[in-house]
Amino acid sequence: MSMITMTQAAAVREGLAEEMRRDPLVWALGEDLSTAHGGTSADQYLGLIDEFGDKRIVNTPISENTIMGAAVGAAVAGTRPVADLRMADFGMCAVDELVNQAAKIRYMFGGQARVPLVVRQAIGVRKGGAAQHSQSTEAWYIHTPGLVVVAPATASDAKGLIKSAIRTDDPVVYMEHKDLWLAEGQVSDNPNDLIDIGKASIMRQGSDLTIVSWSKMALLSLQAADQLKSEGISAEIINLRSLWPWDKDTIYKSVSKTGRLLVAQESVQVAGFGAEISADISENLNHSLKTYVRRIGAPRTPVPYSEPMENEYRVTTTRIIKKAKELFSAP
Amino acid sequence: MTNNTASNYPARILEMYKTMTLIRAFEEIAEEAFDAGLVNGSIHQYIGEEAIGTAVCANLRKTDFILSNHRGHGHAIAKGANPEAMMKELLGKVGGTSGGKGGSMHIADFSVGMLGANGVLADGLTMGVGAAQALVLRNVDAIVTVFVGDGTTNRGPFYESLNWAMIYELPILFVCENNTYASSTSTRKVTAGPGPVARAEAFGMPAYDVDGNDVREVDEIASKIITNIRNGGGPQFLHAKTYRIKGHVSRDKMLYRPEGETEANWKNEPISRCADWLIKNGISEAEINSTNASAYKEIRDALEAAIAAPFPDGKLAYKDVQDLGNRYLGEHS
Incomplete structure (x- = not known):
């Protein structure tokens, strides 16, 4: 068994293929799955x-x-489907079936059935995607009891999480980032390597500040940590990977150590998941905080098209650094 | 297939009469329970439509699946669900079909292939085609039946599902119970074109009109088309015309109905029609009366048992949400 370099799209594909070989009840459905490129853009x-x-x-x-x-x-009737809605924006066409049915069936029928399905809904700003092809809607589903929500940042996350998502009996919303489909990373070729849902990864150890993030923002936070280091700030970077459930233990431990927390998210900041993390830490770890929790996220506007406006909208490494430094100025 | 000249044919229809009567008794006594304030929600009654679910399910096996809509009591009983467990569910009691988590609108009994009544119209269709796909993938010899109302033929997923069933050649029966009302709106006033059969035929699907208040006619056609589906004939559509004797929901005062309409349709209700036929075909009036008495006794006993049953512990609200993340449900302390 060894590590292999591949794109995130390929990593998910390999993970899915391994699970389909392991279990004949696993299958996939969605638009364009069997056309020439097995996907519209990244050979998924x-x-x-x-x-x-x-x-x-x-x-x-x-x-x-x-x-x-x-x-x-099909999940209720004994199979384990992976439904691909291609983009979270199109996922909105099927919110009813996901929220009113998938998330509720086990509960409202008193545990008579399980709904072991995965729904792939790609998130994130992709250059020029504009208002209907660049949205990040993870908070919608974190807010919905009954659903599990994961968002990989690396190719290794992508493969390990799709495999765990397929094996769990809960409905899982699997939110890969469109801009990371072609990003390469090291991936295990061992079919038994899984990533536990609910377990964050510490991408970098640090002592002065905790930055909690997920998806592409975890990678930008890692870049920010390099710059911060040269300025004498040691940032600990936590890649959540799983948004519901989220790894409170790892974050509590980190914030208890650093005393400072910044949450970086690509989605609209207002009522986003960063607000929940921020409130939770304020309620439960206030005694450990050296300053109040900060958040960075998108403004509450639709995603614009033209490049200068798109750049204005984006959460960037520079903006993460700037926000991180605020935690070291006057409280 | 049904052979209506066979010597045991009246006995077959008598069995359906028993089921219809049990459903009628359930609906009437559930209404009494609602009026007495015993039901922690509302109910959607199937009175006047009993022949459809009864005759369709008489042609199904326990291993077949059905998916229902909000008006699901009759479908559940016809598929073999236990009326006492159902009554307990309506009252939100221990021993209810879903342990008191769902109530009337989410009646389900997976042990008999009843995959649930549902509060969102047309979702039974999309889930039904998926359930049929699962049966094919698992190589199980069974079929799926989805019950929808006339109002649902105006939702987009109706068209997606019919198209989907055809392109994947799924073993599925769609039953449209046309009770003429979409909630409190006359369906005719909000529906273009000639109707459900034409809409199904637009997808190349074999579609049939039937008098939904004639249990024998529904049985005859259901028997034929279900056999056809089992033999690989692909999706089929049954449009059963009927009439919703009661309101949309138990609180509905039916102020939108023309005077005399309900009374006129009551003359055509399926249980009396069936009783008349049975009596003309060798079943004694005494047997009919005893069937009625035993159905009402069964449901009265079910209601008594439901009243006597304890309420579940409130803390069960935290059970069966999901496997992952149970540490963080935010229980009240």
């Missing part, structure tokens, strides 16, 4: 139709309600 399903056939790699019509609803029905 390339070659899978050849190995698994059209009963398990199901190329669907543009019918988001039914892609999601069928996945719920």
Whole structure:
């Protein structure tokens, strides 16, 4: 067993293929899964139709309600579907089936059924994606009892999390970042290497400040840590990986050590997940804090198109650094 | 397939009469319980529509799946759910089909293949095609039946699901129970075109009209098309015309109804029609009366048992949310 370099899209594909080989009840459905490139942009399903056939790699019509609803029905009826809604923006067409059905069935039927499905909904600003192809909606689903939400930052996260997501009996919203599909990373080729849902990774140890983040912002926070280090600030970078449940133990431990917390998110800051983390730490770790918790996130505007406006909208490494330094000025 | 000249045919119809009567008794006594303030929610009654669910489910096996809508009591009983457990669910008691988590609108009994009544119209359709896909993938010899109302034929997922069922050639029966009302709106006034059968046929799906208040006619057609689905004939559509004798929901005063409409339709209700036929075909009036008495006794006993049953511990509110993240449900201390 060894580490192999591959893109995140390929890492998810490998993880899915391994699980499909392991368990004949795992299958995937979504738009464009079996067309020439196995996906519209990043070869997410390339070659899978050849190995698994059209009963398990199901190329669907543009019918988001039914892609999601069928996945719920198929999960209840004894299979483990992976439904791909391609982008979180299109996931909104199927919020009903995800929120009213997938998240509720086990509960409202008194535990008679489980809904073991994964729904892939890619998030994040992708250059020029504008208002309807660049949204990050993770907070919507974290807010929904019954759902699990994960958001990988690295290729290794991407593979380990898709495998764990497929194996859990809960419905999982798997939110990969569109801008990271082609980002390369080191990935284990051991089919038994999984990443536990609910376990964060500490990407860098530090002593002065904790930056909690997820998805692409974890990578930008890591870059920010390099710059901060040259200015004498030692930042600990936590990549949450799993947003619900989230790894409170790791964050509590880190903040108890550093006494400072910044939450960096790409999604709209208002009522985002950073607000929950911030409130939780303020309620439970106030005695350890040297200064109040800061957040950085997107403004509450739709994602603009033109480059200068898009750049204005984005959370960047520079902005993370600037916000991080605020924790060291007057409290 | 049903052979309506066979010597045991009246006995077959008598069995359906028993089921219809049990459903009617359940709905009437559930209404009494609602009026007495015993039901912690509302109920959607199936009175007048009993023949459809009864005759369709009479042609299904325990291993087949059904998905229902908000008006699901009749479908559940017809598929074999226990009325006492259902009544306990309505009252939110221990021993309810869903342990008191769902109530009337979420009646489900997975042990008999009843995958749930549902509060959102058309979601049974999308989940139904997925359940059928799972049966195919698992190579299980069973079919799925989805019950929808006329109002649901105006939701987008109706079209997605019919298209989906056809392109993947799924073993599924769609039953449209046309009770003429979409909540309190006359469906005709908000629906273009000739109706549900034409809409199904637009997808190339075999579709049939049936008098939904004639249990024998529903049985005859259901038997034929369910056999066809089992033999690989693909999706089929049954449009059963009926009438919703009661309001949309138990609190509905039906102020939107033309005077005399309910009374006129009551003359056509399916249970009396079935009783008349049975009596003409060798079943004694005494047997009909004893069937009625035993159905009402069963449901009265169910209500008594439900009243006597304890309420669940409030802390069970935290059970069965999900496996992951249970440490952080935010329980009240």
